[in-house]
Amino acid sequence: MSRPPASRGPTARLDFESGGYRYSIHRPLVTHPHYDTLLLASREYAEGGPVKLVELKPVVLEEGHEGLERVLEEVRLARLLHHPNIAGVYGYAVHDELPYIVMEHLRGCYLLTAMDAAVAVGRRLSPAFAAYVAAEVADALDHAHRCEGEDREPLHLVHRAVGPMRIRLGRNGRVQLTNFGAAYSELLGRIRSPDGLLRGDPAYIAPEILRGFLRPEPGQRDILTPRSLDGRADLFSLGLVLLEMLVASYPLDAPDTLWRDVKRRFPAEVRVEVPTFLELETLADRVLHFGPEEVQQVAEDLPAPLRRIVARALRPHPDERHPSADVLRDELRAWLQGLPRPYGAKEAEQELARLLQEASDLGGLAAHAGVERGVLPLPPDMDPNDFH
Missing domain, CATH: 1.10.510.10 (Transferase(Phosphotransferase) domain 1)
Incomplete structure (x- = not known):
């Protein structure tokens, strides 16, 4: 199925504090008209401490209180779901009256x-x-x-x-x-x-x-x-x-x-x-x-x-x-x-790594991936060793 190209969106770094945390938005992760906008950010306690990568989903509020209620409902529902195969939701943050749902980021x-x-x-x-x-x-x-x-x-x-x-x-x-x-x-x-x-x-x-x-x-x-x-x-x-x-x-x-x-x-x-x-x-x-x-x-x-x-x-x-x-x-x-060689997380990790490396070597992914941004190569501002 053909997919239209992604929109570019802002790339400027933005820092703000909300709910006792300091957030630094590094770059867009998804800025496509068919999907929710997702921003890659780091989060730490306002007084300092370990830095963690998170995803921020900006939520455009509807008129009245219902929009904010929907944000709170999504956070409330997500907090009832505790499973390693379900992305965690940490809560929400607000900057310039715009709420963001704060979610786990899996590299x-x-x-x-x-x-x-x-x-x-x-x-x-x-x-x-x-x-x-x-x-x-x-x-x-x-x-x-x-x-x-x-x-x-x-x-x-x-x-x-x-x-x-x-x-x-x-x-x-x-x-x-x-x-x-x-x-x-x-x-x-x-x-x-x-x-x-x-x-x-x-x-x-x-x-x-x-x-x-x-x-x-x-x-x-x-x-x-x-x-x-x-x-x-x-x-x-x-x-x-x-x-x-x-x-x-x-x-x-x-x-x-x-x-x-x-x-x-x-x-x-x-x-x-x-x-x-x-x-x-x-x-x-x-x-x-x-x-x-x-x-x-x-x-x-x-x-x-x-x-x-x-x-x-x-x-x-x-x-x-x-x-x-x-x-x-x-x-x-x-x-x-039942396969001759059982297949699990380690094998999936290796296959995905080979695939992304091959696509990166060919420069082919940039021509096809019109939704997610920054997968190949890893942007210089996102050294994984800086976060945990």
């Missing part, structure tokens, strides 16, 4: 950058690498889907935005799921999403969300949030990401002869949180018609066990998919353990 790159690097050097990510990354994300989703609120009641959380720019790959082999800002949950006192807002990335949306628009369920309040929505929607999104890693192309970019436009058009009041590369009706039609035959056609060259796992994750109806994220995780890990 490495986003999955999208790794996928683009592979394209740049003319090869695919290995099936083992793809399965390892997907298994680690499934482990994170399993924790999130089982998470409870402060009242010890299930949150019924759905990430809703699983995609290559929400998956962070560490240079140490660690994998993190990031950005729960679009998540659906039953957090006590949460603010409902605006009606008609398609949360997350439509390119990886589960078909049941679209069916909620086409055939609303009884009692459904929001046309894009079915009452039966649950974590299995995230498994479909992860299945698409896994298939994209395995075949080195976006699965729904199949020939147009496979698809037909939906009859019912989305009304003007339906808005998308992330712009789409296709007309929303065309994308929706492709998702809704991406059934077992289409999956088989795209995945025909994959190892048979992986093809079965992907096909199950991408079943059109949630009841036909893996019942929970831990089942998907365990199937992927069992396949990895």
